[in-house]
Amino acid sequence: MTDPVDPQPAAASLPVRLLVCDDHAVVRAGLLALLDSAPGIEVVGEAGTGEEALALAARLAPDVVLMDLQLGEGMDGVETTRRLTSPSAAVGAAGAAGTAGTAGTAGARAAGGTGGGGRAGSAGSAGSAGDAVGEGGAGEARGAPPHVLVLTTYDTDADITRAIEAGATGYLLKAERPEELFAAIHAAAQGRTALSGPVASRVMANMRRPRPSLTDRERDILAQLATGLGNREIARALFISEATVKTHLRRIYDKLDVDTRAGAVAVAKEQRLLT
Template sequence: MTDPADGGPDPVRILVCDDHVVVRAGLLALLDSAPGIEVVGEAGTGEEALALAARLAPDVVLMDLQLGAGIDGVETTRRLTTGTGTTGTGRAPHVLVLTTYDTDADITRAIEAGATGYLLKAERPEELFAAIHAAARGRTALSGPVAGRVMANLRRPRPALTDRERDILAQLATGLGNREIARALFISEATVKTHLRRIYDKLGVDTRAGAVAVAKEQRLLP
């Protein structure tokens, strides 16, 4: 699109969503100096971001992951990119995550929710500006450390779990104890313990919580 007044490209319209007022103020001041970028609104919660996106029709939503009370950044991203938060223009905005969290689980959840890019708040301003313009065109933008994690996960072979081990892992993720898992799967408690030891070995963990966390990161659960 071009600006009919001067024939130049329209600025990228940005909605900033972060629950910290000071952070939002800093971002607004920073983006105000960026060429080709126009901040059209700011939100402190996911619900507010959805309402503003529907009204303001931003090209890109700059999204934090942790938003305090209410829905988090991942769920807000999902709603924006799947139509629940579609703007009045009939198109969904692109979502560029800007956060301090760089765990495999956070990155995976955000990308699966539809985020176009994932940046860390430690990025230099020019990297942020470039990522915003890339996101506006639908291009993936990842911080260097994030890109490294994504590639490492893609190269990492998934643990070869048996069907029974997957069944037990799924029950484990619901919070059931060994006795309840045994009853649910019609096997003995001793058999459950044997399978759990094998699951722990394959996932490289030694606790139930660790097994569930790794299973979620590597998408081993249904």
């Protein structure tokens, strides 16, 4: 579900500057080829890791970062999103540009080598675009942190919640039609929410679902459980008996409709029961 937006911007308007972040080179190449036909969208660079995305964003000042959630080893998409959208991201961009230089050049070379056709050339010019930012071009004109549009195969409540809480403007599944992706990129560039249909349905269902009512003691035990403590350690920490811990755990499992400790913690995080 994407807010209404004109997918064909006026000729006088600037194209949406897009940075693509996905750890699979084949996926990035496919996206670059697809986006080559997108009206009003200019891919300025590509990244294979969260760290590289942060460096390139500081150097290239994109309007939107198309972000995968799972990025292999290192920083994941959620943490990268959190850092990209933090208020300090724009303030620290100038200072980060020097550090980003090497990564920006590497990202530009990767873009030029893996992209297809004309879009590869556009992405491959990332280095020169970064120089322009450093000289006070796009960086000063745009200033604000980029909007992040998640593009992933994961649609669990936990993944959606974590991404949105981290600051993502939109959340799309990779099964979307190209036209939906293009429209979502333009919507994100304007700060408009863009959600895939199944994702929007899950978000609405979660909002309508009543939150479980836990007692203060049950919340205490759940918080200890989230730290990885066993029953004996929880009993010692809360100055209660191990049998009392087990009784409360059974009640917590019933209220959260789970049957494992890991399940209880996962549901508690999804429904923001842990403070």
